[in-house]
Amino acid sequence: MKPMAPAAPPQRHTPPDLLHQIGDTPLLELTRIAADLPAAVTLYAKAEHLNPGGSVKDRPALAMIQDGLRTGTFGAGQTLIDATSGNTGIAYAMIGAALGRPVTLALPANASDERKRILRAYGADLILTNPMDGTDGAQRRVKALVKAEPDRYFYPDQYSNDANWRAHYEGTGHEILDQTDGRITHFVAGLGTTGTFMGVTRRLKAFDDNIRCISMQPATSLHGLEGLKHMPTAMVPRIYDAALADDTLSSTTETAHAMTRRLAREEGLLVGPSAGANVATALRVARTLDAGCVVTVLCDTGTRYLSEAFWDDED
Template sequence: MVPTIARARVVEAKDLFELIGHTPLIRFRRITAPFAPVEIYAKAEWYNPGGSVKDRPAREIILTAEREGRLRPGKVILDATSGNMGIAYAMLGAARGYPVTLCIPANASPERLRILRAYGAELILTDPLEGTDGAILEARRRYEADPERYFYADQYNNPANWKAHYRTTGPEIWAQTEGRITHFVAGLGTSGTMMGVGRYLKEQNPEIRLIGVQPDGPFHGLEGLKHMETAIRPGIYEPELLDEILTVSTEEAYAMARRLAREEGLFVGISAGAAMAAALQVAARLREGVVVTLFPDAGYKYLSESFWFEADPPGGNR
């Protein structure tokens, strides 16, 4: 008998914009074994063409601005970023023919800075001690000085950010879990992921619990996440939507990122480590349930970080 040959699915797309979304939902077995029968899953957002979840809001922001006439040929896309959103802007801007100017803390990982420069983005490096807040203030200054030149995307205050997740990420999670999800856990940076996914899930089932994740203090190493009490609060952030907020230390996130690589074969970023650490906190107090979190990106943008080469305690960091 002639063996059957599985054919690869051919994806037809007019441009990069159509390749964003529909990412896999991964179930864990080893790290989560102590919490059975609770099921724990994560959205693998590094499958997006720009390598992160930020492709979703960047696409929505650009398309919305084009429809409304605020972004047109000759305009420069301007925003503050910690890295991933900037990469998404740079990628999609290049595909659309828009120049991109980004204000980014000077201590962003070298890998992110090199990727941004490879796409041709103009980088304005800001004081690392001021974090993303310093980058936000610099982006505002530049826009106010020359509003005709720039389309200020303003991801922290632009409702297109959370609407991207309401329209795509939320429905995907609901469909992939067949409506069985009981808890959604996600990091808080711009808060767009949680605000959009959370609104959608609560509409489907008000009993679903929404748990935000933030660093345990204002000085931390969790790129992309904000300590909301001490940072510039995003305009799109509505804390009353959340059922709970958990904190994770930088060390916990680093240790979990290592464990995910070594025990699950998933090479993910630091904020993904934080999300998984929080998801396990949630699972530890449940007898049953379906906990879904989201891994914003893969680990290759953080390879210069020394924590990858540290040893975990015997038996892992539980």
């Protein structure tokens, strides 16, 4: 008689960690905002505010960090450094904490207290730069520190890093095709680093070149819309290719704010003003159609903007 095979070891279930919660966000249909559209036109929003760091930037931050770890540019003992008080900074700080890796962020000293407190809560070290020099001053400080001690730092530089748009090619764009069963006809997204628009558009066009991809920018240079760039007057990111867009539309700050209020009050979606600008622009596109499936992005959570006065304005 053959000896009995030893019992298989009990299957150990590995609980998913925080970083596995990034991406795979729901695609929500905006029924009330779209109530006056023809029945054959649907409007959807990718709920990126539901990422664990509260924004779409969790995806590229994780992708750039993983790319750095894989290629060795983010070596053991090195500190991640960048100049951002925005969502990318929050994502770096959160992911750095989860991986046990130090994060240093340079930002103008007049960045909101709330932002500084979130970054410090995740354990990031902050370098506060002269408010008169704006975010450019913070960027110059980071570049000087990296130049002085290149071995000490990992500097992802989201504006030039291909892992930024690739996170949206492999993640966001792929998920949108899946979640719409390939029925998407139009995609609308605002431009910041441009990673979201570049990555999703490339993925959608690879699937079907007839899908119309429309980029959105603030209407003026002094727009106050966190995360968005007015390209004619901004430093243009290296990863940006304007030729990819089928069309470019603009949104005023007032339109963005009004839609941000509507999203909260009519759809129960507390999101930030760039999401409002995206949805307002997507609705404009949807109104030109007799039939179609329009998809846009809810970039971040509205809890980050509660002290802004626009919530109290009347429509």
